[in-house]
Amino acid sequence: MRFRTVTSPHILEATSVGRVMRRVLYAMVPGIAALCWFFGWGVPVNLAIATGVALVAETAMLAARGKPLALHLTDHSAVVTAWLLAVALPPLAPWWLTTIGVLSAIVVAKHLYGGLGYNPFNPAMVGYVVLLISFPREMSSWLIPHGFDQPQAMTLAETLQAIFQGALPARFAPDALTGATALDVLRTKLGLGLTVTEIRNSPVFGIVAGRGWEWAALGFLVGGLWLLYVRAADWRISAGMLGGLAVIATVFYLIDPQRYAPPWFHLWSGAAIFGAFFIATDPVTASATPRGRLLYGAGIGVLVYIIRGFGGYPDGVAFAVLLMNIAAPTIDLYTQPRVFGARRG
């Protein structure tokens, strides 16, 4: 009898890029659920717009590049990019804002830079930064979380009207809907010379960080830990980022607790948790060596703090990730593991 010859190994683990990406999506669900609870219909609507635009853009780019559509569309990487970006957008972001962000991410940052596996920059963060720089006003008008100072939630119809026609419902006073985030408040008021203790009394703060926000962070933490558990993300990057942020925040906090917010506030605020488990852990754009990943994560953590504390933006995860993306190849070069049997030292 004649048989086919194929090289070993002949058995493989049941895994695929699609499975890894699907797990990232599943892991985002608790955090997204919390966001939906606190920020209403805008969150799912943004997700839907982003997903739709991403799939169209992905299909068009794959077709233009002559790639097999079915194989690459089922890797779900475009959906992951869309969700990462959508979660980072204000819940009432106009539809064109989301669209521009997703197109920048998928068309430019992903495909024009070489496509899945080759893009040097995290596509979702490129999309985010394009929006942040080009449309600062739209990007900073965050809804006030429900259940606190905003007794009535917007209905789905009102939300759609806001997103697609830019018209806020007349039954709300303009200031009743949107407001500054905890990081914004901290930043602005520190600039006015207030102490951290005074600022902490502001209603936007909850138990550790921003009201409502902190629950979303908890959701992302739960999902993120699961992601580490199933090894769809590397714990070293998350640990490095949170560790780096914690260390530098602690140092400054110890120097002057009235001028610098405590480390737990920083860890729990803004996109720190979300970034540590879902954004920094994008393997394509991260360092690839075990020690390099710790360093890469730590670099992001430190940069986040520096941007928050001394930079021009209230949060700095996107910039920190992009800056460390550039550094990843160099980190890899200098952090190669000692090969089995090579001399120590």
Add this chain to the structure above:
Amino acid sequence: MSRLFPFHGGLKTVRHKTESNREAVRASALPPRLTVPLRQHIGAIAKPLVQAGDRVLKGQMIGQPDGYISAGVHAPTSGRVAAVEQRPVPHPSGLPDWCVVIDSDGEDRWIDRQPVDYRRLHPSELRNALRNAGVVGLGGAAFPSAVKLNLSGHCEHLQTLILNGAECEPWITCDDRIMRERAAEIVAGLDVMAHVLEPREVLIGIEDDKPEAIAAMTAACAETGYQVRPVPTRYPSGSVKQLVKLLTGKETPVDGLPVDVGVQCFNVATAYTIHRAVDFGEPVISRIVTVTGRVNQPQNIEALLGTPFAELVDQSGGYRDEIQRLIMGGPMMGFALHSDEVPVTKATNCILAAGAAELAPEQPAMPCIRCGACVDACPADLLPQQLYWHARAKEFDKAQDYHLFSCIECGCCSYVCPSRIPLVQYYRYAKNEIWAQEKEKQKAELARQRHQARQERLEREKQEREAKLRQKTPPRAEPVAEKPSIEAAVARAKPFPAPALDTIAETVNRSD
């Protein structure tokens, strides 16, 4: 319990051991025709000692070891030599190789067997006896054991002698069965090795999914001082370097052998054959083969070397359902064969008939997403994704910078790769390309040396001719001044002649 020193990476794979390890080893029926390859080992092919028409007895040497790294080949049964020619052999290349084809006479008559008392033999005599008996590593690599029983040039004293009963590949159970059934004989072979190598300790590493084998070996080792060490079931714990690390904590140097750190390692079945060769005078003419997968009756068969795979499959009830690949060895490192009309060799530990259920579905490779699953799985602490990158780009220098040659091709990286990239295939490709380039370079260097030698010879001859001519013509003035220059020319020419050319000729032969 003694300490273990886990190696980095590795995998929990499917096991599939119970299909074939429940029944005792069965002796194979005597096949009518045996095709015995003369190259069943690493090293030089054995020189044929018989020709078509010769009558041979069971155990008679039919291939003589040729050189230091080589091993004898013997007639597995009595009969008549039908041919000495190139036949298909189980090799990844699918190329034929020299074989002695023997038609069995059905009598299975032994030659006169001569046991030896190894305690009285000088180690080098014992090594010769083992080389002549065709003893090679039966774990799959088939490296001549006599070479490994010689420490000179590597270390003064052997610290640890390891017997490898890990058998970490899925499906294979031949070592499991031999340890359960012939533990005392294995230990007797171990005595011979320990006598020659004089190790300070003897450790027997067995994966803990084989409790019966561990019990049998522990019982057989009572009062010997040999220690049975169960090791966690984690592929590739049976790989030599990984097992040495696991049991002793020592890492084999990148360009070295375990013996360089005072450890030597043999397969359990090899110990058994050493016992048979020394205490019974029986050369290696059979081995235990696991026949498993999609056959009706998976089992272990003690098969004569040269038995066609198809024969063993028939004895195991034939193929069940559709077979997609026939694999020699395990599913992680074994290679797929073109045909089942190839003979069992000393390296044939397992014949795995694989159908769709046993195999990974063939999927197109996706781009590498640098997830690092391969880095976590690599037992050699390499960066497989970087190696892949450079191998694919044909940047072989860079691949070597990333220690391509430390790769043991265990397949862990491919196994876990979500992008389904055949990583090991790329590494094999890169290694082969580098070897080919090295060969080319050597050839070019040789040609250069030859050319230079020729130029120098011509120059020398020209000078000698001129010198002679000058001697004939009568000197006109100051003949004394002329003389030293002739001598100098001769002296200059001296280092080059014959020896240099000899060396070149020798290198040519070797590289061919």
